[in-house]
């Protein structure tokens with residue numbers, strides 16, 4: 016049995032749908048795949064994508080990304096109602112959002128959200144970041160910290176005892192640490208930014224440059240919404256050898272304090288400068 020990983024499939028793009036559809040039907044029948052979120056914000060497309068993947072692999076492991084929780088313009092009252100529908104779809108397909116184990120492997124999803132632990136969110140980011148407009152939360156979730164508490168609360172309080180000899184792989188949609196972002200990101204990869212971006216950056220960088228040595232790059236604007244250091248704390252309870260993450264779309268891997276971090280995002284079709292667009296084998 017092999018373990019593969021991918022994230023940020025954004026299968027609404029025909030090229031990405033074709034990429035999934037072209038995966039062999041027979042080659043991966045004994046294998047497990049991690050899908051680390053952001054398959055689609057459209058529930059029908061999400062369902063058809065997961066059906067395609069479930070047919071190709073023995074087991075599919077999934078955590079929701081922020082795009083799965085977009086509800087503006089849909090029939091869902093809020094993002095958590097949609098999350099429950101996603102759970103139902105996955106259950107029907109035999110996919111997992113909970114711990115999976117085999118004789119040699121443990122794979123564990125880590126739920127989370129961004130909590131601004133990587134950087135302070137600016138007003139400019141609040142204006143352009145789609146989650147602020149497309150997600151909708153029930154009344155008992157009043158702010159970002161409440162969203163985080165909800166998702167962190169899905170994770171088990173205590174990790175199970177891990178028998179010796181098993182390979183442990185954790186995965187999250189959001190980044191577990193900001194130092195996974197490479198120092199250099201190709202300029203083609205830019206988010207929609209306000210016209211005042213250079214001014215924004217100057218003030219933003221003044222605030223945190225000593226910590227991260229950022230360059231004047233629009234990508235840095237979204238660092239506050241890339242993830243949370245808490246995700247790393249939770250993942251390390253399992254003593255993983257590998258942690259797979261998505262969301263940034265920037266393919267990268269490195270080993271930090273004994274954990275091998277891997278981003279194998281498919282990303283948008285235009286992002287060939289930051290994505291290999293290959294199915295990544297973990298073990």
Ligand SMILES: [Fe+2]
Nearest residue numbers: 053080081262
């Ligand atoms: Fe994302």
